[in-house]
Amino acid sequence: xxxxxxxxxxxxxxxxxxxxxxxxxxxxxxxxxxxxxxxxxxxxxxxxxxxxxxxxxxxxxxxxxxxxxxxxxxxxxxxxxxxxxxxxxxxxxxxxxxxxxxxxxxxxxxxxxxxxxxxxxxxxxxxxxxxxxxxxxxxxxxxxxxxxxxxxxxxxxxxxxxxxxxxxxxxxxxxxxxxxxxxxxxxxxxxxxxxxxxxxxxxxxxxxxxxxxxxxxxxxxxxxxxxxxxxxxxxxxxxxxxxxxxxxxxxxxxxxxxxxxxxxxxxxxxxxxxxxxxxxxxxxxxxxxxxxxxxxxxxxxxxxxxxxxxxxxxxxxxxxxxxxxxxxxxxxxxxxxxxxxxxxxxxxxxxxxxxxxxxxxxxxxxxxxxxxxxxxxxxxxxxxxxxxxxxxxxxxxxxxxxxxxxxxxxxxxxxxxxxxxxxxxxxxxxxxxxxxxxx
Ligand SMILES: Nc1nc2c(c(=O)[nH]1)N[C@H]1C(S)=C(S)[C@@H](COP(=O)(O)O)O[C@H]1N2
Ligand SMILES: [Mo]
Numbered sequence: 001x002x003x004x005x006x007x008x009x010x011x012x013x014x015x016x017x018x019x020x021x022x023x024x025x026x027x028x029x030x031x032x033x034x035x036x037x038x039x040x041x042x043x044x045x046x047x048x049x050x051x052x053x054x055x056x057x058x059x060x061x062x063x064x065x066x067x068x069x070x071x072x073x074x075x076x077x078x079x080x081x082x083x084x085x086x087x088x089x090x091x092x093x094x095x096x097x098x099x100x101x102x103x104x105x106x107x108x109x110x111x112x113x114x115x116x117x118x119x120x121x122x123x124x125x126x127x128x129x130x131x132x133x134x135x136x137x138x139x140x141x142x143x144x145x146x147x148x149x150x151x152x153x154x155x156x157x158x159x160x161x162x163x164x165x166x167x168x169x170x171x172x173x174x175x176x177x178x179x180x181x182x183x184x185x186x187x188x189x190x191x192x193x194x195x196x197x198x199x200x201x202x203x204x205x206x207x208x209x210x211x212x213x214x215x216x217x218x219x220x221x222x223x224x225x226x227x228x229x230x231x232x233x234x235x236x237x238x239x240x241x242x243x244x245x246x247x248x249x250x251x252x253x254x255x256x257x258x259x260x261x262x263x264x265x266x267x268x269x270x271x272x273x274x275x276x277x278x279x280x281x282x283x284x285x286x287x288x289x290x291x292x293x294x295x296x297x298x299x300x301x302x303x304x305x306x307x308x309x310x311x312x313x314x315x316x317x318x319x320x321x322x323x324x325x326x327x328x329x330x331x332x333x334x335x336x337x338x339x340x341x342x343x344x345x346x347x348x349x350x351x352x353x354x355x356x357x358x359x360x361x362x363x364x365x366x367x368x369x370x371x372x373x374x375x376x377x378x379x380x381x382x383x384x385x386x387x388x389x390x391x392x393x394x395x396x397x398x399x400x401x402x403x404x405x406x407x408x409x410x411x412x413x414x415x416x417x418x419x420x421x422x423x424x425x426x427x428x429x430x431x432x433x434x435x436x437x438x439x
Contacts, residue, residue: 008319008331008434020358023351024379026330028361078116084108086117087185097125097224100167102189105317105336111364111371112162113192115247120254121167121190123225123289127274131258134222136242140280143209150258153244156199161241161264162366164338166191166310168267168294168418174402175409175417179438184320187436188424191338193371194255196262197245201278202237210280218285219261222276228287229270231263233280235308239264242275265340265369266308267418269294296418298410310340312399313421314347314374314391325380325432333378336371337362339393344372346392351378353386353425353439354401360389385428386439399423402438 020027078084086101100121103113113119120126131150139145170190173180180187205217210233217236221227231240243251243262251257256273263270269289284290284306296304314337319325337344344365348357358376365372374389392398400408402422411417425439 008323008325020376021350021352021356023356023383023385024381025333025349025351025356025358026377026379027358028376084114084117086119087189095124097122100169100190102185103192105184105189105191105315106320106323107185108317109334109373111193111336111366111373112247113194113371115194115249115252115255118165118192118194118246118252118255119167119190121169121268122223122254123227124223126253127223128253129222129258129274134258134274134276136259136276136278138204138208138278138280140218140278141211141214141282142205142280143211144207146204146208148204153199153242153259156203158197158199158244159241160195160197160245161239161368162193162195162370163262163264164191164193164310164369164371165262165268165271166313166338168269168307168310169416171313171420171424172417174420174422174424174436174438175406175411179436181321182436183322184315184317187321188315190268191336191371193338193366194246195248195366196241196243197248198241198243198259198262201240201242201261204242204278205237205280208280213282214280216281216284218277218279218281218287219270219272219275220277220279221256221272222274227269227272227289228285229272229289230281230284230287230306231270235263235266263308265310265342267294267310270308294418296409297412299412301412307419308340310338311419311421312339312341312344312391312393312397313337314344314389314399315424316349316387316389316426319387319428319434320426321434321436323434325428325434327432328380328382330377330379332375333360333387334373334375335389337374337389337391338369338371339391339395339397340369341397342368342394344374344391345394347372347374348390348392349374349376349378350388350390351385354388354390354423357390380428380432382430382432384430386437387426387428387434388423388439390423 084107089100136148167190260273316335347360360374360376405422427437
């Protein structure tokens with residue numbers, strides 16, 4: 001199998017530009033002005049390779065223009081000529097229904113992940129829940145314990161928010177000593193972004209009447225993993241929601257149908273799917289998934305617990321690992337950036353392994369703690385390059401280098417490692433082949 005089967009997106013042909021940083025990075029405004037110019041001279045010479053091939057093609061009427069296609073359908077699916085698919089993890093997981101599948105980040109655009117391509121992480125598979133038989137209970141340190149049916153919950157006022165969700169194990173392979181071979185999908189595909197609609201958790205907790213001694217809320221899922229996580233009450237009353245809809249339709253079974261907790265900006269594990277119980281407490285419940293897992297063991301063998309926020313991070317999705325640049329010239333370099341600390345305020349890009357940086361354009365960012373799409377033109381001169389992106393968030397925190405992150409984590413050599421958010425380096429060789437490297 002070809003190790004470099006994937007073509008980069010947004011490939012353009014062009015002349016020369018004023019550099020924004022070394023090794024071919026170009027100010028986007030220059031490209032936009034050139035785009036306008038080329039539109040006025042279309043027909044003679046154009047920067048777009050697609051225009052050139054369109055000109056040379058004969059005016060032949062294709063078969064699909066001659067007969068009507070099938071009529072409407074009850075639920076749409078992607079064109080059969082596209083091939084974006086989730087990448088399943090270990091087909092034989094250590095425990096039944098365990099494992100994950102990863103979003104095809106290198107094939108996606110914009111800042112919303114299609115629901116069918118949202119990453120999945122299950123600890124005991126996807127339960128087939130009939131909402132008619134599912135209940136959500138709120139109990140513990142409350143004045144009125146409550147029990148809700150799905151239909152009851154649909155009566156509540158709702159909010160819609162665009163947020164990313166990232167597994168804290170995402171990119172964890174990069175803690176290893178040797179840079180693994182891989183793609184944006186295989187290394188970083190445990191992050192996705194949706195519009196989530198649901199009920200503010202604070203309104204349900206207020207209805208139950210939380211006691212003044214309450215400091216934590218424990219959430220439990222209805223799957224066979226009996227996933228449980230404890231959240232500080234301040235966060236629970238802040239921006240947490242009981243999500244019922246994803247990208248406008250009821251949650252997909254893989255994302256927690258009929259309901260999940262959604263905890264913006266925090267490690268994916270706390271967004272408990274198939275939610276069935278919220279227990280208000282005055283201490284964390286010390287569930288399995290917050291003691292033996294999702295903790296960080298330090299070199300002195302103490303373990304850090306409750307590492308909740310996902311730190312500022314970005315990756316270039318095109319060109320990215322296992323792609324091959326088929327020709328020299330201009331490419332649109334693009335990627336995603338996100339932070340559990342708020343908005344992305346800037347993304348810088350380097351083509352020389354971090355010696356010089358240029359500012360990318362943030363093209364789409366639909367909310368706080370949401371994926372941002374960045375873009376910058378890059379002219380590949382056929383030589384070696386190391387492509388990097390470095391994001392800054394609204395609290396002023398800058399994405400660290402790998403060396404800085406590994407030193408700060410100060411962990412013993414034990415897998416899995418969580419919360420990897422260092423700068424990603426993609427090396428381009430003289431054949432145009434793109435690989436994951438440590439720079
Ligand atoms: N009930 C339950 N909730 C769960 C899980 C699970 O296995 N069971 N997996 C958690 C983990 S580790 C992550 S990263 C996210 C993944 O959400 P997704 O599958 O919708 O992407 O759900 C979390 N919530
Ligand atoms: Mo996770």
